[in-house]
Amino acid sequence: MNAVSSSQVNITDVVLRDGHQSLIATRLRTEDMLPACAKLDAIGYHSLEVWGGATFDACVRFLKEDPWERLRAFKDAMPNTPLQMLLRGQNLLGYRHYADDVVERFVAKSADNGVDVFRVFDALNDLRNLETAMRAVKASGKHAQGTICYTVSPVHTLAMYVDQAKRLVDMGADSIAIKDMAGLLTPYATGELVAALVEAVDVPVHLHAHATSGLAPMCHLKAVEAGCRHIDTCISAFAGGTSHPSTEAMVAAFQGTDYDSGLDLEALKEIGDYFRGVRQKYAAFESEFTREDVSVQINQVPGGMMSNLANQLKEQNALSKIRDVFNEIPRVRADLGYPPLVTPTSQIVGTQAVMNVLTGERYKTITNEVKRYLQGGYGHPPAPVDDDVRRQAIGNSPVEEGRPADRLNPEMARLTKDIGELAEGEEDVLTYAMFSELGRDYLQGRRDGSLVSEPIPAPDAGDANRPVTE
């Protein structure tokens, strides 16, 4: 993070994390990334997003790579550029709330192994789920980026986002990220939001806008004009669609203006050419659901969620009900206090909407996840939930108002004991902590020398089963 003129745009390239997560099911292997690292490191990026999100899971589950080793390899190969990760707050890189001691050790070891910038978010924007992680980042001396998950609802006003940004700064955030995972932002809404945030806080505002609906390059432009100086882009070979605007295009857009990023287009083009070759190797993981699709601008349902629901209905021979389900989603979301639709809330809302349609009676059947959600198991919803739905779901059982992790006892000692000598270091204990049996199997396989990474299917093997989790 060099000294820059006040109007210069700073670029974070996400090709090593979000780019391949969005377009080829997070399958990119370290061996295909390392050959580009010297060139990436020489570009002069503000930072490179290289770790976290679904990559940790994909390493352990599919690639049989040690994610910690990947991180160290990146740090060796890119010593001059701040390396960035995406962290799901109290969920870290797993799928449940972890005890605070796990969060603290996970952040400390991530910092030790090479992460310089931590982007921390919570699906509900319940900042209590970010507290421990943010504090741990600050304790490690690294950059803590507090995140706002962007969504659209009657309660998600500019004032609400401004308030959240201020509270993040109070928690020690060194910068604020707007995270538009679904492509909901429009150019003029972006301009207003950025202007409000830039006015409200003294730290830099970053924009992470998925290009799903085709609007993200324009959102970047209006964000920059409104005072945003940090945008996320992806080298062209892994840009567009459900990924991000291409780095080359955004650099070219601002070249020769006061916003000029100063990055060299020819050097970027060489990196693009390299990754274009790489992408062909992973053609089997391409999916029709990663293309540009304006649907999310019509009904606010993210593209990945729509395709999941279509598959779910198809399996039950009920695809003809898909319109009803799409119409039911906003109603369920309202009942649940307007959660942003991102993992895990997209699954929670979507599955309940399917139930409500297929049973022919709303909330006749209620999923356990909705019950847990209504009990406060994920934190505070953005707005009050519907009282009748809550009573129907959990009767008079109490709603936990406290921070979910406050109900968890320390776990590191137990985890360390459980995994025993299979762990060669604390990193391994944390891998086990994330995925339990999957983690153990991985560590056992490593001990036995029996790890075999998932083969890369022939290009015409059809759409991959893909995690859609950030």
Add this chain to the structure above:
Amino acid sequence: MNAVSSSQVNITDVVLRDGHQSLIATRLRTEDMLPACAKLDAIGYHSLEVWGGATFDACVRFLKEDPWERLRAFKDAMPNTPLQMLLRGQNLLGYRHYADDVVERFVAKSADNGVDVFRVFDALNDLRNLETAMRAVKASGKHAQGTICYTVSPVHTLAMYVDQAKRLVDMGADSIAIKDMAGLLTPYATGELVAALVEAVDVPVHLHAHATSGLAPMCHLKAVEAGCRHIDTCISAFAGGTSHPSTEAMVAAFQGTDYDSGLDLEALKEIGDYFRGVRQKYAAFESEFTREDVSVQINQVPGGMMSNLANQLKEQNALSKIRDVFNEIPRVRADLGYPPLVTPTSQIVGTQAVMNVLTGERYKTITNEVKRYLQGGYGHPPAPVDDDVRRQAIGNSPVEEGRPADRLNPEMARLTKDIGELAEGEEDVLTYAMFSELGRDYLQGRRDGSLVSEPIPAPDAGDANRPVTE
């Protein structure tokens, strides 16, 4: 063209012409377009670009369709939307200058058969090459759109473009189009150019920006903010890359703002879904050279031209010289008075640059096309040509200063006689006029009932040989 509020953005969709010309080598057949026409006609577009450019050639050469019949079918199927064509000034839809009587009859018959809006351009921006066509459009009572071919050079200043726009209005232009065939425009350059044109002329300014370099959606946005109210887009299935920004994305970008186009996203999405299926049928015509590529922003050489040159050099085992050729192109272009690089000037400049590099001595060999160009055979170059190069090329032979078509005698009588009874109407004479032997063969085949359209190759048959001409 309905009455609209002063800030409303008007959309011209190019899917039936430029979309498939840019992405699948102009191969889309009428039978695959007609099923969408009722829906297209119901959208409320400002206009639909459906004819001209390379489509006339592709109909006769590859598809063995009567282009006039296609036009009439469109008119029948889309009675409520103005239909638009792209016309190469005195070159009409062929590859040479035609006599004025051919131009007059071609325009008259195009109007008779259904064209409502004529976008007329000349590769050198020599307006004398537009005069006859513009006058003929006015005589037919249709909309005459005067076009500025956008390029970047020391002489292509805002003042030059403003002057051109004013002269087009003086010629009777009902609107002005900025045509950025190569993707050279950047957002802020667009804003400045549009602002200058809107200030200078009272007719609407249209923007036709190819998305080659990934900047076109942002160019549209800045154009609209600068006062442009008419943009060209393409339904998403044939958008992006060397085509245009997607209609859906641009409609979504302005939705709910003062610029709102008023078009219905769900109706557009249905059309996109239809054409997505159609595009798969033509997969064999997809090419790696139609993807987003920032190169043109680095060296101002259009993408299509770069790939043609690479092929040319490969055939002569001289691919290693490609850097030298790219460096030579701007020098040749300067010597020739900075022509915009579009058919035919892109071929003229490119081939001479290859010669200059491969012979080891600049202008040791000079192509006939360069000689013809320097003799004034294409019209006035935008700036004076290099005197030494001209002397070396054509010695002391005179430079024609007059309008190229002034040297041509009327042709219709001769053409009508030549083609004889093979022509069932004046339209057929004009088809013959465009392509001579190819036209005759087509008409003969129609008479004999022996027309067979080019088969659509299997999807993995590799890149198509594609015309790159507008």
